[in-house]
Amino acid sequence: MSQTLTTAPLVKTPTAADWKGRFLAALPFIVLVLLVLIVTSRQPNFVALGSVRGLLESMAPILLLALGQTFVILTGGIDLSFAATASFGSVLLALWLPELGVAGVFAVLAVMTLIGFINGFVIAKAQIPSFIATLGALGLYSGLGLAISGASNIRISTGYEAIAWITDIRVAQLPLAALLVIVLAILISVAMRVLNRGKSFHAIGLAEQALLMSGGSTVRIRILAFTLCGLFSGLAAVMLAASQHSGGPTLADTLQLPAIAAVVIGGTAITGGVGGPIKTVIGALIIVVLRVGLTAVGVDPSFEQIVYGIVIIAAVVLTIDRSRLGVVK
């Protein structure tokens, strides 16, 4: 090599980009606080127990779905089938609860986890883009659910006791199940910090090539991410079935967009590597508060979809890391 010149500076000083990063990381929390303040000013009983209970109840299934999706998005992928899979799970649950009781719940969770595993396996081994693979999975499980259920909801009467506790049990008048989900999110966050491979999902999202060339098994980590997404879809299915007293082939479909929005608004970047379960909790809270907020401010509920669409795009724009994208397709 030719001769080298003067020594390069040792360390770069924190740039404007770093400050921007810190601001963006705090933004979701700021937004949540602002939203709560705005809504409370319009609707003072917003912070009353009854209203908070309703909030948590509607948040819980969205949060479950969003937590599962968080694992996948952290790796830089996406699972477009997670809501349809949850619907499918609710159908299975409605069919199996009467005969199997509690065992039916575990059976459904097992099947959902397996579905997630298959998704991850196919994507990782065949090296195909996750959005198209899960788009196909969406069709597959949506179709199966519709076929099995005859395109109608199945009421759960016998066997309901196995999942009744989800809606019935209250702690300090707040739904236990919803609180458990939040606790679950905290546990995941702790696990990511405490386990030596806890940052694996982030690592794949940030530097998959380097991880591969360090001997890391990205295949295994990717499969795990999708498997967990499947498991959480199953949990969401159980919770939805409990609150709706039925299973249906489209039960969770309307939650697809809010759940993805929750992940993205919380600050997890679509490019992966940045984010986590706590951020997703904040994102889910923003989503449900936003819903209430819109009605409180007098916005027609039919505008909801428009708001989700705009919010998702805006959040993605803010958090996307273009430097790592290369050619965008």
Added chain:
Amino acid sequence: MSTPVLEVRNLTKTFKNVVALDDVTFEVRRHEVVGLIGENGAGKSTLLKILSGIYQPDSGEILRNGKKTVFRGVKDSAKAGIGMVHQEQSLVTSVTVAENILLGSEGNAVIAGIYNWRALNAKAQKQLDKIQSPISPKEHVEDLSFAQRQMVELAKALGVEEFSEDEPVIVLDEPSSVLEGDELEVLFAQIERLRQIASVIFVSHRLDEVLRVSDRVYILKDGKCVAERNPETADVDELHRLMVGRESSAEFYRENDQKHVHEEKVVLKVEGLGKSRAFSDVSFDVRLGEVLGISGVLGSGREELTRVLFGAEPFDSGTITLDGKKVRFASPVGAVAAGFGYIPAERRIEGIAQGMSVQDNMFLADPRPVSFGPFLLPKKASEIASQWIERLRIRTPDRNANISNLSGGNQQKVVLAKWLNSPRLRVLILDHPTRGLDVGAKEDVYTFVRQLCTQGIAIILLADTLEETIALSHSIIVMRDGEIQSRFDASPGNKPKPVELVQQMV
């Protein structure tokens, strides 16, 4: 015609702390073939990128037919009549030959966005006729062989003729590396034909080919143009000597710390290793604490060889034996588990995990030394991380700093720490380990290499310069076009001269 068709004067280009081109001057005359030779890092590719408008020189001038010109981009270079046939294939395989030849310059064959196929094909045919190629403009590029595609690239390069009234200057960048047997003869015939309608710059690492085809030859070394020779009267030995860099002090490479390894046992044994279109019949041994240097230019197969050893690519034939056991890895996962390490040339993408902390980077390959079961031991991790920072003299605000903010040299040290952290490390592959590093960082790397040897780690080294290879290695193999040309013993006191290596590389 005394005015050269193309001339560069005092061209200089610097990247960060590396001088890629240093005051380069040369000229190309009408209807002549000028050869450019030089080993890795001599500056050939930078020079070509400047000529094609991709880079701008820091100083110096380019003259086209005696007139000063500035290329602000690729289009300017094309407008000046300079056509490049790149080393990497630059054809779009999803469309036809005609569309490729005229890509971006369809002219009046496309009016208001609407294609007139007859006109387009006719225009492309005109280009193909210049090189008397039988390829039809209607063919789809994906159906063509490598040699045919190269002909299309040549026709495309000649297309620059349409932009300027002057005869074109065609630059051929390593055109023969994808060709075999008869295809080579076809290429040489084409070059002869080109000579009548254009002027040619021919760049290749194959010295015999360059000498065969060129009227004059320039030799680049360390970014400088060191000599000009006439192939008919040139002495090949002299050319080799001219290509080689200057000597550096043995102290710089810590040569005194090198120990003999003849009696150590063999850690890695490679026999008859081959990978199609990359290398064949490669065999060598590496002993405990030995540094095996592999020399060769781009295309020699040495980069592919190291990736195969690390499990990043499959191989077709032969065996790899580690500590007496035959191994065949399905991926780097297996290789790392068995004891291989790899410090890659593409440090920012494959070496460091950008966005993660220095400490996290250090345990990327093996977190077991700082784990209890599946749990991380934060205190132990921070202790060990701090130790490495000290031992390797890594300059960082603290162990949790984002590794992307460190300088190249310090990043490389973190990568080194990553592998040294792994207790099972047996063989460490270093791929251009000092690339982009400043002098101080380079010296550190050399020191650590010596230390690794004393610890019994076997090292395979692909160095940036011949000097580095010779100084650091205990033995050297030279590769050319996928085969081992020769082996050298490089034990302390018995070092070969750079010239001897170059003779085998080109």
Added chain:
Amino acid sequence: MTTTSTTIGESVTTTRSALLKKFIVGAGPLVALVALVLFFAIASPTFSQPGNLSILLTQLSILLVIGVGLTFVILLGSIDLSVEGVMASSSLVFVLFATNDRNDFQFGLLAVVAGILTGSLFGLVNGVLHVRLGIPSFMVTLGTGAIGIGLATVLFGGRAPRLLDDGLRAWGVGSTAGLSNLVFIAIVVLGLGFFVQRFTRVGRYGYVIGGDEPIAKLSGINIRKYKISSFVLSGTASGIAGVMAATQLGVGDTTIGTGFLFTAITAVVLGGTLLVGGRGGVIRTLIGVAIITVLANGLILVGVDPYIQTAVQGLVIVVAVIASGWSLRRRVRVIK
């Protein structure tokens, strides 16, 4: 400078297995179509009756229009998930501007234009957001699709507005020479699509960008312009499809596009247009659409649950993507 590439020594497709693969991808779909037609003709006597064939062609029309638009985006290597939302919005804009039972507008043909332009506008937004902000296409179109459904919901206002313009209704329910008018619209769209693909820069550069974007960039092509154009084409096609569906059903509805996105993607993939971009075309999409429609029609006649079809379509997408990407697999490769 060495560039350690993860693909070494890729050989050109002249080996026997490569030629065989090319043949399968090339002629396979057509052969499959012929085989399916023969199968159902034998399996069900109703299949080959002129009445059923006419129904088949009508079912094929709207899907074909969507497929043609989608093909341009997929050729780039991108995707458009906003189809259903755009169809919903266009159908409502169209009906609300034409003679309807909600308001006094009677813009006739201009209403058709308005509906179609709604689609074009969505396409423009998709393209601009994707190109200028660097958002992956699946994400952008997921968002705009939601906006499309949302906009349709707002326009819907609780009850579906009915289309009362008989002339326009005839497009959807009337027939000429025994075939539904929708078939002719679809043929025109297909013809236009083919023309664009074969004879215009938007079409040809789409292949270049989809085939090798870095090289396209080096050639000085304005990649942004052509990418955005492809998304506009897709949006416009969805707009046309929305209008067509509205004339067929006689209403504007938020659910008018349900199911079409999935089926259209399956059709494009089945026809042989690769999802990675650069290969395929609208004629291939025609064959893919035909296969899907024949399957749907035939399977119902034979008594198969239509929802199983959706499931199978999903499976087909996954298998097709696996198959087309199988030879590109490498040890050290990053696909998200």
